[in-house]
Amino acid sequence: MKVKDKEFISYLSEGEIQNKIKGLANQINKDYKETKPLFIAILNGSFMFASDLLKEINLDCEISFMKLSSYEEMNSTGTVRELIGLTENVFKRNVIIIEDIVDTGNTMKNVLEQFKDRGVKSVEVVSLLIKPEAVVNDIEIKYIGFEIPNKFVVGYGLDYDGFGRNTKAIYQLKS
Numbered sequence: 001m002k003v004k005d006k007e008f009i010s011y012l013s014e015g016e017i018q019n020k021i022k023g024l025a026n027q028i029n030k031d032y033k034e035t036k037p038l039f040i041a042i043l044n045g046s047f048m049f050a051s052d053l054l055k056e057i058n059l060d061c062e063i064s065f066m067k068l069s070s071y072e073e074m075n076s077t078g079t080v081r082e083l084i085g086l087t088e089n090v091f092k093r094n095v096i097i098i099e100d101i102v103d104t105g106n107t108m109k110n111v112l113e114q115f116k117d118r119g120v121k122s123v124e125v126v127s128l129l130i131k132p133e134a135v136v137n138d139i140e141i142k143y144i145g146f147e148i149p150n151k152f153v154v155g156y157g158l159d160y161d162g163f164g165r166n167t168k169a170i171y172q173l174k175s
């Protein structure tokens, strides 16, 4: 598949992604039984994952969104810009952050810091993908879909310079 000027090859199929999401949702359904969690999805990249995950959640729950940006084309800039902040009252809530991919972990570190001093009951992260070789921050991601190598991926919400989000599968940069 070509996205802008780069060639990508198939990496995770629609079936593999959907199966993994069912597994993650089952775990969350068990762990948060009898609670009413508040999911907060990090835009833009997690919009498809958040949508499919929530369809498998059988708890009374709410969802809200934050919009952050740290990537330019294929590189992390190191600074996390907040485009839509946290507007929800999270006092005494069980918060579950939904992320598409944890790369350096800068975005997640920044997000998690915002929940300090807000009196949350708990805060955990569910990320569809993580690049363990790229993570530089000491953060705990409780629910992980796939551990992937430190290679650029697109599709299923993830973009290359804004493009390539609109696929059911995930593709890896051809090397």
Ligand code: IMP
Binding pocket: 045, 070, 071, 076, 099, 100, 101, 102, 103, 104, 105, 106, 107, 108, 151, 152, 153, 154, 158, 159, 160
């Ligand atoms: P981090 O702050 O370095 O952990 O990067 C997190 C954000 O960078 C993700 O939410 C994505 O938006 C973006 N990102 C990181 N790696 C990739 C990738 O391989 N493809 C597309 N976006 C990525």
